[in-house]
Amino acid sequence: MNAPSVLLLDYGSGNLRSAQRALEKVGADVAVSADFDAAMAADGLLVPGVGAYGACMKGIREVRGDMLVDRRLSGGRPVMGICVGMQVMFDQGVEHAVETEGLGQWPGVIEELQAPILPHMGWNTVRVAQDSTLFEGVMGERFYFVHSYAARRWDFVARDENQNSPEVTWSHHGEDFVAAVENGPLVATQFHPEKSGDAGLHLLENWVKSLR
């Protein structure tokens, strides 16, 4: 059986090496690229992101990442976002009073956390969603976060009983915020699994295994 292929979307955001090595370590065949066709063809698309929301969205649009995510999701093909790569899945980001339109896969706004010490930097616990599969085997572990902005509310409302509600995992720094979302083919984490030691590798392995 061939290893699941993952394309790590290279749109100019930070250190991709760690994510690449971590995914390889858990058995994925990883390409780092912004090639649209390759990104459509991969079993999984990983959208990374560090730094400013606006800069990330600009980079994503420049490689047609908005269309890419839309098309993959409309075909039920897996996409994972990490850190700002999760934040861009929401409607909007507000940093230093600058509003940036996101990819709009989920309703809601990314705003500054209300906490005495920012950035929220280090290993924190999470309150894992009841039916999570992403966190299987690592329910009680800490994960590495580094961010100042987050989804402080979860606004998604299922249209009717036939529409599954996403699994939402929370963390707390000053206030509750969304730490991870599992929504069919679209999953995302605010923390960095590729920097979260063995627990993070296990979580990534759960995702990679789900790509078959």
Next chain:
Amino acid sequence: MSLSIRVIPCLDVDEGRVVKGVNFLDLRDAGDPVELAARYNAEGADELIFLDITASSSDRSTMYDVVSRTAESVFIPLTVGGGVRAVEDFNRLLRAGADKVSLNTAALNDPDLLNDAAERFGAQCVVLSIDARRCPDGVFTDSGFEVTTHGGRRGTGIDAVKWAIEGTKRGAGEILLNSMDADGTKEGYDLALIAMVRAEVSVPIIASGGAGKLEDFVPAVIAGADAVLAASVFHFGQLRIDEVKKVLADADYPVR
């Protein structure tokens, strides 16, 4: 549910080897940085810091190699500092596999570097490293602490606390606070220094310099440190990371 106190081993690297001396002199060889990094990761280190203390810039490529080899196999955050002079150095270190880069002398010489780096890469990866000491005779600052350069050998007359405030305003997302008086003495962290900076800045503070025994760590956290750093006590096996975490946990501080 809350953020844990980070325990961070610091690896001072000279020409590709880990070294550590007392008050930055009398360097002793403590091993291969990549091997040590893997060992600390296995022992539960929450993060790793490499400080490139090579005096000349000729040997910088060695550091990129150490960083990239470490990032191949160690999946925890990696901060690199020492000899970073320009935004381009920042970029190269991040691309080699660093998650955060610390600025020290270069930020004193050109404070705009903090703004530029934060704007381009995000505040979360900009660490301001401050080598502070109590003002010697004839030097006066409001806080009583001044910033030094050259590994604590030269005073600048700049108030260490004011510099921390300015640095974070300019975009530093974390302060690596080194006490030059305590460094290498193993007599404990400089608690007054930590408390003064904590009172003025809202970014995380890594306390550095002076750790010698298990009893030294809890007071640093009480004084306001979000992370505790040590070097030689870990390298030479006097203390283990899990022992440090245990004393913190026993004092009801969350640890990983």
